[in-house]
Amino acid sequence: MNTIVLIFISILLVSLVSLVGVFLLSLHDALLRKMLLPLVGFATGALFANVFLHLLPEAIEMAENPLIPFSLTLAGIILSLIIEKFIHWHHCHTLDCPDHTHPLGTMMLIGDGVHNITDGILIAGAFLASTELGIATTVAVLFHEIPQEIGDFAVLIHSGYSRIRALAWNLISAATAFLGAIVVILLHRSLENVELILLPLTAGNFLYIAGSDLLPELHKEVKFSAAFRQLLCILAGIAIMAVFLLSGESSHAHNVVNEEVHGNEQQELLDDRYNDH
Numbered sequence: 001m002n003t004i005v006l007i008f009i010s011i012l013l014v015s016l017v018s019l020v021g022v023f024l025l026s027l028h029d030a031l032l033r034k035m036l037l038p039l040v041g042f043a044t045g046a047l048f049a050n051v052f053l054h055l056l057p058e059a060i061e062m063a064e065n066p067l068i069p070f071s072l073t074l075a076g077i078i079l080s081l082i083i084e085k086f087i088h089w090h091h092c093h094t095l096d097c098p099d100h101t102h103p104l105g106t107m108m109l110i111g112d113g114v115h116n117i118t119d120g121i122l123i124a125g126a127f128l129a130s131t132e133l134g135i136a137t138t139v140a141v142l143f144h145e146i147p148q149e150i151g152d153f154a155v156l157i158h159s160g161y162s163r164i165r166a167l168a169w170n171l172i173s174a175a176t177a178f179l180g181a182i183v184v185i186l187l188h189r190s191l192e193n194v195e196l197i198l199l200p201l202t203a204g205n206f207l208y209i210a211g212s213d214l215l216p217e218l219h220k221e222v223k224f225s226a227a228f229r230q231l232l233c234i235l236a237g238i239a240i241m242a243v244f245l246l247s248g249e250s251s252h253a254h255n256v257v258n259e260e261v262h263g264n265e266q267q268e269l270l271d272d273r274y275n276d277h
Helices: 003-024 029-062 067-087 102-129 131-158 163-175 177-190 195-219 224-276
Strands: none
Touching (some): 003 102, 003 131, 003 163, 003 177, 029 067, 029 102, 029 131, 029 195, 067 102, 067 195, 102 131, 102 163, 102 177, 102 195, 131 195, 131 224, 163 177
16 A cells, blocks of 8 residues: 555544543543543553664664764653743643633644644654554554643533534644654655655653653552552553554564565576576
8 A cells, every 4th residue: 555545544443542531531431431541551661672672773773873863862851841841732631731711722632732743753653664664653652642632622622612512623633643753754755765854753752751751650550469560551651652663573584485485586596597598
């Protein structure tokens, strides 16, 4: 399938996650609270694993100097901090965020729009590097978006938005991811190897989200049983990303073998023709 088509399908799937808030907020409050932190733990593991098992190894392999991807990863962390400080994209991953006021809902939508543009950039950049990397990055973003959208939807409701209005604005905000993807696709046509920059920036962004946004939420629960469940969810997120890594390597090895076999067949054909002459 065409890479650009895969990019837009992936972003569409991520955007549709905004509908999750409507469904899950209809569940019993106690049940939803039990679901949120395990989801946050799962997303944390997926983001960390995608960085260390997929993004950074790919970026280092593509770079001539390993110092460059690590420097860009650090830049990605700093850039994420700047965006959060000045655009307030920090998301709520619980149902009882402080200061549920109408201005907070508006600022959350603005920050969410910027965050989704960034998601579109990251997903598109990963797909331009390789299909396997694009799929793994999409899955990691999806896992993060689910608890985020539940919390964000709760913020909008408590800020005075009706459910229909909150849903509409959430969908509009989610659709901004397409803008980010279009920018990357256009840049890729004019700038060669733009993914060499985007992959480590993506790694820095994921490290920042997992470390400063998700882990603090997990620390709010201090009971041993809950902490143990969170750890299991983190390990499950890592396991999912590891499976993608293994399947991707298997597919890559299969393609390499096919190319070698095809190349040998062509060489034998040329040798036979040469000998006939």
